[in-house]
Amino acid sequence: MESAPVIDVVNLSKAFGPKVVLSNVNLQVNEGESLVVMGGSGTGKTVLLRNIMGLLTPDAGHVAVDGKIIQQLGREELFETRKKIGMCFQMAALFDSMSVEENVGFALTRHTSMTPGEILNRVDECLEMVGLKGSNKLRPSELSGGMKRRVGFARAIALKPKILLFDEPTTGLDPVMTDVIGRIILGLKLELGVTSITVTHDLKSAFEIADRIALIFRGECIACETPEAFRVNPHPVVQQFLRGDADGPFLQDPPPPRREPRETSRSTFDPLQSV
Amino acid sequence: MLNSLLEKIGIQVLGFLDKAGDFAVVSGRAVAAIPRRPFDGRNLMRQFLAVGVNSIPVILLTSLAVSMVFAVQLVYGFKQFQAEGLAAQVNGLAIIRELAPVISGLMMAGRVGSAMAAELGTMQVTEQIDALECLATDPIQYLFVPRLLASAITLPLLVCLSIYVGYWGGHFLLVAVEGQSSVIYANDFYKLLTIRDLYIAMTKAFVFGVIIALVGCWRGYRTFGGAEGVGNAPTSSVVTSSLWILIADFFLTKILLV
Numbered sequence: 001m002e003s004a005p006v007i008d009v010v011n012l013s014k015a016f017g018p019k020v021v022l023s024n025v026n027l028q029v030n031e032g033e034s035l036v037v038m039g040g041s042g043t044g045k046t047v048l049l050r051n052i053m054g055l056l057t058p059d060a061g062h063v064a065v066d067g068k069i070i071q072q073l074g075r076e077e078l079f080e081t082r083k084k085i086g087m088c089f090q091m092a093a094l095f096d097s098m099s100v101e102e103n104v105g106f107a108l109t110r111h112t113s114m115t116p117g118e119i120l121n122r123v124d125e126c127l128e129m130v131g132l133k134g135s136n137k138l139r140p141s142e143l144s145g146g147m148k149r150r151v152g153f154a155r156a157i158a159l160k161p162k163i164l165l166f167d168e169p170t171t172g173l174d175p176v177m178t179d180v181i182g183r184i185i186l187g188l189k190l191e192l193g194v195t196s197i198t199v200t201h202d203l204k205s206a207f208e209i210a211d212r213i214a215l216i217f218r219g220e221c222i223a224c225e226t227p228e229a230f231r232v233n234p235h236p237v238v239q240q241f242l243r244g245d246a247d248g249p250f251l252q253d254p255p256p257p258r259r260e261p262r263e264t265s266r267s268t269f270d271p272l273q274s275v
Numbered sequence: 276m277l278n279s280l281l282e283k284i285g286i287q288v289l290g291f292l293d294k295a296g297d298f299a300v301v302s303g304r305a306v307a308a309i310p311r312r313p314f315d316g317r318n319l320m321r322q323f324l325a326v327g328v329n330s331i332p333v334i335l336l337t338s339l340a341v342s343m344v345f346a347v348q349l350v351y352g353f354k355q356f357q358a359e360g361l362a363a364q365v366n367g368l369a370i371i372r373e374l375a376p377v378i379s380g381l382m383m384a385g386r387v388g389s390a391m392a393a394e395l396g397t398m399q400v401t402e403q404i405d406a407l408e409c410l411a412t413d414p415i416q417y418l419f420v421p422r423l424l425a426s427a428i429t430l431p432l433l434v435c436l437s438i439y440v441g442y443w444g445g446h447f448l449l450v451a452v453e454g455q456s457s458v459i460y461a462n463d464f465y466k467l468l469t470i471r472d473l474y475i476a477m478t479k480a481f482v483f484g485v486i487i488a489l490v491g492c493w494r495g496y497r498t499f500g501g502a503e504g505v506g507n508a509p510t511s512s513v514v515t516s517s518l519w520i521l522i523a524d525f526f527l528t529k530i531l532l533v
Contacts, residue, residue: 055405079411087409093402107410110313155410 004067006031006163006195007052011061013219014047021047024061034189034196035224036206038241039216040250045199048216049165052197053087054078082206083111086156087195090168092148094140094155100127101136104154111159126154129191130184146177153184157192164188166198170205176208178202185209197218198250203242215241217250301415302489303498304452305423308416315421322421326387327429331436337382338437341374342366350453361462363449371468372413376476377524380483383430384516388491389509391422395495396508414449414496424490430476430484438476475531482527483520490516504520 005028012025021044029035037045050056052063054070063070065081073081094103104123108114114122127133130150133196140148143176149169156164166185170178182205189196206213207227214224217237223230230238240248246255349362395418398404407414442464449455494512498504 053409055408075413079413082409082411083410087406089402089406091402093406095398095403096401097407101342107412110410110412 003031004220006033006066008064008067008195009048009052009061010064012048012051012058012063012068013060014044014051014056014058017097020219022051022058022216025216025219026239027214027221027224029195029197031195032193032199034209034211036210036213037199037216038201038203038206038213040241043215043216044219046048046167048086049167049199052165053082053085080120080158083107083159084161084167085163086159086161088149088152088156088164088169090171092140092152093192094148094151095144096140098140099136100132100138100140100151102142103140103151106155107159122158123154125156127151127186130154131156131180146173146180149173149181150184153188157188160192162194164192164194164196166196166200168199168201170200176219178205181205203244294475297497298489298493301419301493303458304415305489305492308413308420309424311413311416315417318417319421319424322425322427323429325390326383326422326425327432330383330386330429330433333382334379334433334437335440338375338440339444342370342441343376343448345369345374346445346448359453359455360459360463362453363445363455363460366445366449367442367464368467369474370445371438371472371476372528373524375434375437375441376479376483379430379434379480380487380524381517381518383426383433383483384487384491384520385513387426388487388512388516391426391428391488391491392495392498392508392512395492396498396505397495399496399498400501400505403481418496419488419492422492423485426488427481427484430487431480434480445452471531472521475527478531479527480523482523486519486523487516490519 007027007029009025009027012022013020014022014098017160021042025044025048027035027037037048039045047056050057052065052070054073055061057071062072066079066084068081070078070081086237094100095106099104101120101123105119108119108122112119123136124133127135130153132147132150132154135143135147135151138149143151153166154170169185170181173181182202185196185198186209187207188194196209197212198206198209212224213227213230214221215230216222222235223233223238225233231242233239236249240250247258346362346366349365350359353359353362353365395404398418404414404418407417445464446457446460450457450460491512494508494515498508500507
């Protein structure tokens, strides 16, 4: 008999004013599974994560985590459930008045009876997992974008959560750092065996870390399948997304016309000759 | 035409009631969170430093300036009736009952309330408050409670300082400049006062402290719209809390003086 999903998104709909962001989305994530959610900008991927965390209330449908419907929980029960979930924000959302160490150890200080020494050990352990050993005393303002994300990961895993949610962890990073982040997520998945949902645009890391890939298009989940099946999915939107092509049904407004690259006029100034 | 006007008025009224209701709910949650664990002593001490200790120079200077200016006005006014001797008595009465609590309250609304609104506003637009929620921490408990306690406890202490400085401001003007007797000034300053006046001043300071912290934190907590929102939050916080300080001052005076 198949066990109940750890995260169960049922008929989830959410609109902001007249703009419908999510419409009747159904997703199930089983224990230890890694689901990657993809989709164009503004299609409601982050809204999905925020509904799972209980930061937003759905207009219709519900989200259940470990069998508990998030929207029906009281504040205390909600906080108890959130202790089982680690959320990694798109821009890291580090507490800028605290050091890296204080950020990572924040939840441990508040929710456990660990001694300062034990907290420090756990902080070091988490920072090592994300490749930032020894950066305890740095402030968020002293970190690069990629480092901030990684500190965000370390903060999210500090309480040893069952579930990890990654909100566009590689957006705005260079390709090398994108690969580093992808490897860290894969490493966390393999080492910790957590259930995870990763929202990303990066196809390379998506195919590396996903057990299943879902594609959200105009608020609806149009595909949710293994990477192999996703790659050969005949849906024109899926194929256009995989090709990264502007032409097709993906965009609501027609894209600008394609133009052949112009032959650049040769400059009379040749920097090599002038040396 | 009339319908559209009524509709606009209705939207404004509903918007105001919505905000007032939200403020009441958030304030209630903040007060209810005071005894809840975990108790964050370090955070509270940091707020005592920011709200209390760091405000001492501002309170010192404004109290000195206001008490001296008020003494000048009193001497000038009473001179017209050859009653300069009353200046010290009225100075004492005015400083303890009104000037010290109200001036301190308004200065703190500008210095501390705006800082709270800006800090929480920045945290809101940079998702730090959402991060607190995700780390199973109630932002109202973590952010509001230390600021509320620090403001409500330190404002009465700062008002005591303000009264003390006000005494010496009046002393300098009336004794050193106007040549009145130091002994007579010391007696006259407290002549019209009873212990109830100090109690009124402390009550006012406590209420003003609560207003400053709740309004400042609430404005920051409800910030939206990026940099512009963060820019508006402190301004709105100062205007709102100053207004409420003046309104509360009137009602507290009416109620407590009966």
